[in-house]
Amino acid sequence: MEDYFFTVSGSGESLYKEKGSKFIGLTFRVKDEEEVKEVLEEVKKKYYDARHHCYGYILDEDKYRANDDGEPNHSAGDPILGQIRSKKLQQVLVVVVRYFGGTKLGVSGLINAYKTAAFEALENTKLLKVVIEKHYSLHYGYELTNEVMKLLSDFEVNIIDQNFTDTCRAKVGVRQSLAGEFEEECEKTQGLEIEAN
Template sequence: MSAINQIDTYLTLKEDSEGLYKEKGSKFLAFAYPVRNEAEIKDKLDQLRKKYYDARHHCYAYILGKDQSIFRANDDGEPNHSAGDPILGQIRSHQLCNVLIVVVRYFGGTKLGVGGLIHAYKTAASDAIANNEIITAVLHERVKLDFEYLNMNEVMKLIKDYELQIIEQHFENQCQIILEVRQKLLEEITNKISDLNGVEIHNLGDS
């Protein structure tokens, strides 16, 4: 893949998946999710805490953003850095973004020690990733076009030429279309639209 094509792409998981690791009676249930924001992460964590309410630990890690600038590792009562960090390490080693992995532990009565815990959480997280598919996702932005009906042909030609996806459209005397635009094409398309008289473009942010 060329550097140009990598500008607005990142690796993530295709769907939800699960993993499992057992050691000395303890069970480590791993759950991997593609996520887009911290609200989704909170929702996933809440669901797991309700479903596995009798588990001793719900340890997790996540990374958000193509630049991996937002991340967190949580040990949820396990010894410091024995659970969240090994999970986070698996996300990073696969170069994944916008991913949450939660490992739910049922204690089996025998302590595993810090080294044993690190191995268990790492292996469970790795299994959840292995049971998924790593895909290349493309960053998009949403833009809103405001224009008069007389400009319809020019606008629709541009949409067709760039194969843009229409999210919403309202056609009256004053028309409005919301489009999804691949991030690396945004500047080029914005310039093209700016050349059209009577057409205004507004960036709505990430989609």
């Protein structure tokens, strides 16, 4: 089971021109639909004078969407979405802003223009590998600190938060593919309480 995915590490941009029309491709990393809405509002404010703001996004395998924003059906959003899919990316939004140049491009011309603008914007963006983690809360006494730290080190656990008061608490992220094994090891350690978040 793959426990990682690729996304964009920042924003990228491209400019494609066809018969006087300008297509500006923009890439963004987004974690949820709320963030998609916020980014789209910003883009529409910045490029308020553009004719179309077409986009596609993939959050994960089950959450994705394409929008033609007034262009003929499937001539803009789907080609954009196709470029994100072809690179197997997640948590990515690509917006292509169009300034109409006065000459109609026809459906095949539009598909090519939106596809190219999206492709080039993604090419101009650095990719980032994201490991999918399962999160846990650990609770243990001071006497177990060395044992717990060794366990965390063995599983290359990401320590999100630690709190040492009268007892020790830690919030940790464990690589999804190792989560079952990590839980088993924790349960073997007497006095260590583990709770999945």
